[in-house]
Amino acid sequence: MTTRILTGITTTGTPHLGNYAGAIRPAIVASRDPQMDSFYFLADYHALIKCDDPARIQRSRLEIAATWLALGLDTDKATFYRQSDIPEIPELCWLLTCVAGKGLLNRAHAYKASVDKNVEAGEDPDAGVTMGLFSYPVLMAADILMFNAQKVPVGRDQIQHVEMARDIGQRFNHLFGKGKDLFVLPEVVIEEEVATLPGLDGRKMSKSYDNTIPLFGSAKQLKDAVARIVTDSKLPGEPKDAEGSHLFTLYQAFASQSQQAEFRAELEGGLAWGEAKNRLYQLLEDTLGEARERYNALIARPADLEDILLAGAVKARKIATPFLGELREAVGLRSFREQVQVATSEKKKAAKSARFVSFRDDDGSFRFRLLDADGEQLLLSKSFADGKSAGMANKRLQSGEPLDVRVEGRVFSVWVDGESVASSPEFTDGQALEDAIARLREALAPQE
Structure with a gap:
């Protein structure tokens, strides 16, 4: 079974070298x-919280989309979309706003x-605070919960x-x-190993410090930026x-182990800083040159980018629309x-629901089956020596306690107290397996 991960990229700036090493490269890998099952989206609704320049937001959306695609994101393997192309997200945001406590958001x-x-500064505590800023966590919750991201x-x-x-x-x-x-309640994955690159002045590379190296500037702009890196005397x-x-740290982020060792030896042997900067420039040019060409080609064809993102939105909405x-309904x-059909359908459900069937096998052992509402077998128990043991296992499964379901290949089994008590038939594919597990959980959910 796959694990769904989700990452949003705020569209308020131009990607730089630090963004690539710290976030874009590991996400594409x-x-x-x-x-x-990777979901990556342009968080352009979030961008409106911190930026009121429409031209900047529009340009940033274009540049960030082109950057990820130029660097190798395969949209057949990942779902890549704009937040603003998924109308289900703001609607879900409102549903969540209605249950989110103000005290939680205050923190x-x-x-x-x-x-x-x-x-x-001696001002009113809420001076300049918009509802966008205050309720930002609810919109982020909608981004995550809309697709039931696990990580x-x-x-x-x-x-x-x-x-x-x-x-x-x-x-x-x-x-x-x-x-x-x-x-699904999401789990945090803390990016401890993410590369944090130094900027031109040695501080963390950040737009806030105005010390960034553009990812896809021209070759001359890249060379000029590298030449401004601060070194000792x-x-x-x-x-x-x-x-x-700081120059060596930047080199490390893009070089192989052997290249790093060679460069370290040359620096310790007295390599001039000017030549060292030229080596770094050449490494970056070799690494990013082809991607820059792809980036410029994409920027020149914004209609193609639009088509790619809209295709990603269609893919995402196939999940979002039925889930919303x-x-x-909930x-x-x-x-x-x-409304008129509710009572009738409830009666049908009551008359035709999942059921356990106990039986005695040819060898004299006691077993039971769980059949879904349509009579399809979801579980077949192991053999028990006596009816009492089989009955106790059956009762535990119907007790409403959390199910311990384990998957192996295209078969799942249910465990009680560290022991497998029942297993499924083999399914034709992973989707059929997941559907059967969902029906199992529904059948064994506590009834009101």
């Missing part, structure tokens, strides 16, 4: 893992930082927002799930401290046409 770091800054890779500054998404999703499940988890021929050099329908936003 992860998307190639067949065990991962959000970004909001508290704005309040603290205002208080320190959300974030830096440490975003951990709280994923935890809030869990809290909001859990409350929604409690209020409207009727014993069923409508939302050691002369040619004097040994250089590779570990203390399920959520609307909260009571239902069609009047269906």
Whole structure:
């Protein structure tokens, strides 16, 4: 079974070298893992919270989309879309807003930082605070919960927002799930190993410090930027401290192990800083040159980018649209046409529901089956020596306690107290297996 991961990219700036090494490159690598179901989106609704320049947002959306595609994101293997192309997300955001506690949002770091800054300046605590900033965590929760992402890779500054998404999703499940988890509660994946590159002045590469190296500037712009990297005053021929050099740290992020070892030896042997910068420039040009050509070609064809993103939105909405329908049903936003049918359908469900069938096998052992509402076998128990043991296992499965379901190949089994008590037939494919597990959980969910 695959694991669904989700990452959003705020569209307020132009990608730089630090973005590539720290976020884009590892995300693209992860998307190639067949065990991962990757969802990557342009968080352009989030961008409106911090930027009121329409031209900048439009340009940033174009540049970021072109960047990810030029660097090798395969949209057949990942779902790549714009947040603003999924109308189900803002609707879900409202449903979640209605269950999110104000006290929870009061504790959000970004909001508290704005309040603290205002208080320190002697202003009203909420001066300049928009509802967009205040409710940002709810929109992020909608991004995550809309697709039931299981893993959300974030830096440490975003951990709280994923935890809030869990809290909001859990409350929604409690209020409207009727014993069923409508939302998967996401897990934080802390990116401890993510490369943090130094900028031109040695501080963390960041637009805030104006020390970035553009990812897809021209070859001349790249060379000029590398030439501005701050180094110490050691002369040619004097040994250089590779570990203390920001230039060497940048080189490490893009070089092979053998290239790193060779460059380190040359620095310690007295390589001039000017030549060292030229080596770094050449490495970056070799690494990014072809991607830059692809990027420029994509920027020149914005209609092609539009088609790619809209195709990604269609793919994403195949999940979002029916799921939002399920959520609307759960909260009571239902069609009047269906209201008359509710009592009848409930009677049918009561008359035709999943059931256990106990029997004695030819060898004299005792067993039981679980059949779904259509009579399809979901589980067949192991053999028990006596009817009492079989009955106890059967009772445990119907007790409403959390199910321990384990998958091996195209078969799943149910375990009780560390022992397999029943298993499924073999299914034709992974989707049929997942559907059967869902029917099993529904059949064994506590009844009200």
